[in-house]
Amino acid sequence: MKKAYSNPFPNKEQEILLKTALFPPADVAMYWKEWNNLIDFESFFDIGSFRLMPLVYKNLLKCETEIPFIHKLKNIYLQNWYKNQQLFHEGSKIVSEFELKNIKTIILKGAALSHFAYKDKGVRPMSDIDIMVPYNQAVEAMKLLKSNKWKAEFENYIEYNLKFGRSMMFRREDGFELDLHWHPFFEAQEKNKEADFWDKAIPFELSGIQSQSLCPADMLLEVIVHGLRYNPIPPIRWIPDSVKLILNCHNEIDWDYFIDQTRKYRVALKVKKAFDYLKDTFNLSIPEAVDKNLKQIRISYAEQLVYFDAMQQDEDEVDRFFNKLYKLFLIYLRQTKDRGLIRQMIGFWRFLRFRTAGKNAFAIVWYYMKKK
């Protein structure tokens, strides 16, 4: 069965719910009423919207009027608060283990955003904890996890992911999940060398244990780059993540560095589209100089191909051989820093050879023709 993928930009109902979660108190009761006129809160609605409910609850609490379903919203918040606290606690134990082996850590995504962007431990649902270690310590970190009863979700992919991926998912018998990163996002790879996120990392305490977080500029970049792509779970939470981060860390975002990173990782198109949407729909204030600098970044054909692919829901087409090959080419383009068509073609060939464990040309064609 094919997966149903969802757009990173919200539909009408999701946008109204986002406004309920993010707009000032004077307007949110009206948006909540409007959303309830369109969607039956007590029947089915999409999981992307469900994940916004703790934030919706906290924003609706600021209203002075009576709010329909406020107690049910509180139930969602409380359950999420408990889940998050457990994840923070388990995450802190892993950080301690890594520290004992002198493995540096950066806490990514939900846990860091809860602290820096939302300043609330219960509003941002998380399904796992994301911990980044330096690339050259990733293998050691994985060994340590395995010795602590964590199992890699796709053991066979370790070698491939170390070369072309950004992370590995680990799971424990009791259900806890951990995403062990060595790069914060796919685009942030440079010939497998350690990226520069470590130099700008800031101190962050996870459940009483000292670790680090990406600096706010890198955090914002990670939220947008990771969020703007079709996903089985509607990935609309990049919107509250970005809005809250920009509002609450505005003075700490080094915008010049942000632009440099955007250029370096060839994600300017994603960032431009994200900022245009946030400004138009949520009246978010982005410094004029940032807009101007973004417009001056030349968007390469590779970046355009990768962006338009991330914005398309064309899973039906992937069964066909050439579409499969094209998808693989885009996966390669997303993470390579090779420039020029010839270098990219050579790089892509090496990528395919690695992916198919060194098969020759005919074997590669046959492999992808029969592969489901």
Next chain:
Amino acid sequence: MRYKINYPHIVHDTIEDETILINLKNGNYYNIENSGTVLWDIIEKGGDVNDSCDLIAKKFKLAPEKIKNDIEIFISNLLMENLLVPLNEKDISSFEIKEMEVLINEKMKKYAAPVINKYSDMRDALMLDPIHEVDERGWPTMNEDLMFREEAENELNPDHSN
């Protein structure tokens, strides 16, 4: 008598008029209701609970013995669950009686004995659908219909009961 929160094992927050807590050592979840939320706030700030008894009795014109008794039961429950530990005499608190009085006047609108509820079966609570399967008392209490349904299913299929 002064106490302090048993950090780092305890995490807590206050939502509306309810204080929620987790003992991270065992995963138990608690909620504190009624005047307990204000008392928890006083304890966190390092206030003397004996002083709070007098102030509450004065504000609500109640017998100090009754308030003292209620608060003693509440504190003994918190101590029994290792949520608090006694503060040493040498630990100085900057939280003064005047500040405590302001806090009580602002936040305690009526007096009801402080209550702490304990939930230890959190695995099931995490599986609950928070929109449809939670009791009016709020998460993590399962609604009774669901509880009866589960009991009936367990009676019909004893091999599958936990």
